[in-house]
Every structure is written in C-alpha cells, then in structure tokens.
Amino acid sequence: MAVNDIDCAQALKRLIEFIDQELVDADREVIERHLQTCRSCLSRAEFERALKARLRSLSHGDVPSKMLDRITSLMQGF
C-alpha cells in the first residue's frame, strides 16, 4: 500500500460521506483511489448510491388535485 492508501474497513467508514459529497478533496481522492482497485467496495458504493437515488425519486410525484386547487386559490389572493 502507498502511504496514503487505506484498507476496506477505513474506506467503508467514510463511504457514505463520500457518496454524500461531504469529503474534502484530499479525503475524496483517497476513497476514489481505493474504489479503483477494490471491486467489492466499488459495488458497495454503487449500491448505496442507487438506494439514495431511489429515496430521492420519492420526491417526484403527482400533486393531488385538492392541493393544487388550494394552492392556486391561495396564490390568487397574493
């Protein structure tokens, strides 16, 4: 391992922050380097990313007509 390289346990500890884009550049690069060489951690990262995307997709949906009417009427009064 090079000086700045990490093992799987260290990578997994920071994987969620990596996916949430919360790491500073130097820490992000260390994780990226690990993922380039570790298929298992890369699969884990892909899985966590996909699950996050499934949660995000919950926010896209139709607006119930009752709410639409209420908001339209509310804004007419502005």
Next chain:
Amino acid sequence: MSITKEAFETQVMTILGRLHGVAVRLTRNDADAEDLVADTIARAWRAREALMAPNAFPAWIFRILNNTFISDRRRAAVRGQTEPIEDAELDDSQAFSIFERLHRPFLLWFANPEQEFLDKLMRDDVDRALAALPEHYRVVVIMADMEDLKYAEIAETLKIPIGTVRSRLARARAALQETLWTVAQERGIEVSHSPKH
C-alpha cells in the same frame, strides 16, 4: 427588486410536486402535508424580498418548508405530542447493511444479487420503510437524500452539531436498510444466490 407575482406562481407550480412529495414524507399525513405546503408558500410570499436570485428559489423555499415543519414540531413537543429523540448507540460493525446480507464476492461477474434486490423493490416498499423510521431519523434521511442538503445545512435547520448529523444519519440509514429488508421479506422478494432469512 423582489420577484413578481407571476414569476413566483411559475416557480411554485414548477416545484409543487417536490414540495408535496417531501411534505408528505415529513408529516406522514396528507392533510398535514397540505397545510405545511400552503403555510410554506404563504410565508415565502411574505418573505419574497429575501430571495436573492430566481435560481435560488428551490433551495430557498425548501429551507422555509423545513423551518416551518421544525417549528411546528417544536410547538408540538412543548405540548408533549412528539416522539422522544433517542439516538441509539451503534458501532459500525453492528450497523445493518443490505449489501452485506446479499453481496457474494466470489460470484461470477454477471451475478449481482444486490442489484437484483434493488430492481425488485417497488417505490411503495421504500416509502413504507421510510415512514416506519422514528421521526428524528426520518427527518435527516429526507433532508440528506430527498432534498440533497449538505450536512451543514441540516445541522443549521435542526440546530444540532454537524457531528450529530453525521452520526444520526449513519444510524438512520442502517435502520432504514433493516426496515427495508423486513419489508422486502414480507413481500416475498427473493434474490438468486442470497441466503434465506
């Protein structure tokens, strides 16, 4: 110059689906979600002078929605109507992970049980698992994953240290995966090469 009424209405209608989607998951109740969205829009209109640029509208109105929800919950807490906040102790080795349940490192390259699991999950399964979380866990997951907020923004909204956001989010996601696993078992989702539990 503040936003015109016409531009405000256009911006609201563009984002109304997302506001509703987040409000329903925060409140877990259609009527409360409708009140929250209406209250948010009314507050946003009153505070429109504070909107710095049209492209800041989505983040700005979501901040108002979050703050409105949190204020409502604080008032409810004073009346003793909220769930107690208990951040369970959890070390990393105990955190539930669907990936660890399913992943088989020595499978052939084309077998991917964790992807198969995700493919079989329905939107309603994810929704049920999210709704089953205790409120303080549900709120951080919604803010981080549905609204894509940074940890610092979540900390500011909830008035908690950023380290608490980080640890609460880790526990919340582990709890979510455990519930999602149970929901999937109840629905009979099976994945090739996965152990039976």
